[in-house]
Amino acid sequence: MPLPFEYLSRRTMLTRSAGLVGLIMSGLFTYTSLAALLTKPTPEQGLGPFFPDDRDEVDAIRENPDPNIPISQANDQDLTFVKGRKGKAKGQVIVLSGQVLDAKTSQPIPNTTLIMWSASASGRYNHKGDEGTNSFPHPKTGKIIHRTHDEYFQYWGKAVTNEQGEYWFKTIVPGFYPIDLRAGLYRPSHLHFKILSPNTPIFVTQLYFRGEEIPNNTLNQELLPNDVVILDAGLTPKEQQAVIVDYAPDPSEKKANGLIGHFNFVI
Numbered sequence: 141m142p143l144p145f146e147y148l149s150r151r152t153m154l155t156r157s158a159g160l161v162g163l164i165m166s167g168l169f170t171y172t173s174l175a176a177l178l179t180k181p182t183p184e185q186g187l188g189p190f191f192p193d194d195r196d197e198v199d200a201i202r203e204n205p206d207p208n209i210p211i212s213q214a215n216d217q218d219l220t221f222v223k224g225r226k227g228k229a230k231g232q233v234i235v236l237s238g239q240v241l242d243a244k245t246s247q248p249i250p251n252t253t254l255i256m257w258s259a260s261a262s263g264r265y266n267h268k269g270d271e272g273t274n275s276f277p278h279p280k281t282g283k284i285i286h287r288t289h290d291e292y293f294q295y296w297g298k299a300v301t302n303e304q305g306e307y308w309f310k311t312i313v314p315g316f317y318p319i320d321l322r323a324g325l326y327r328p329s330h331l332h333f334k335i336l337s338p339n340t341p342i343f344v345t346q347l348y349f350r351g352e353e354i355p356n357n358t359l360n361q362e363l364l365p366n367d368v369v370i371l372d373a374g375l376t377p378k379e380q381q382a383v384i385v386d387y388a389p390d391p392s393e394k395k396a397n398g399l400i401g402h403f404n405f406v407i
């Protein structure tokens with residue numbers, strides 16, 4: 141069932157606009173710097189090896205059976221269950237919403253396709269190439285984590301922006317996972333995005349998590365500055381901050397203990 145757009149964005153939009161008005165009134169921001177703040181392009185980061193392509197998946201999840209649609213675009217924007225399967229994805233539920241904006245004009249871009257994909261709550265991708273360490277000790281607690289396939293997790297989904305350039309996704313917080321256990325390298329929890337907009341080149345990035353109720357929040361923050369993807373993309377500390385989304389309890393998702401986050405892609 142579609143989530144109400146208006147409700148999802150209004151609360152955060154109001155908070156944000158109130159904050160900005162306050163800053164302008166207090167003289168901390170000129171209109172020029174405000175425009176620059178609003179239009180600062182979202183930092184780009186690599187696609188990674190696990191983008192969903194036909195025949196690469198372990199478990200072909202295709203809610204739309206039309207073979208002319210690539211599998212990456214065959215599923216909807218709620219990744220917390222798979223149509224026709226009776227179960228719910230493991231993990232902390234989140235709703236992410238926001239707008240896609242044009243970096244040159246700050247205007248919303250309607251009719252833009254966002255493809256989002258991620259690992260399961262235990263940190264495993266639905267991709268044949270994800271053959272890394274199946275079990276590993278949690279770097280802080282030592283508790284063994286089993287990276288397992290979750291048949292009720294949708295793994296990837298597609299959203300298309302409306303006339304106001306707005307999008308939303310419902311999903312779970314993916315697990316962090318090891319890159320090189322000996323070197324103590326792990327990828328923090330992250331969501332992947334590929335954005336296909338009518339008038340701009342293909343845009344690819346990743347978003348990270350922050351929030352008291354985000355699983356492994358402290359560890360996730362500690363992993364960010366040494367993350368291989370962030371380092372590879374050459375993100376400055378400021379740019380790193382720009383791709384972290386803060387999540388807080390969502391009053392409309394109380395029963396599911398859902399968290400809500402807001403992010404505008406400026407492309």
Ligand SMILES: [Fe+2]
Nearest residue numbers: 188190330332
């Ligand atoms: Fe990844």
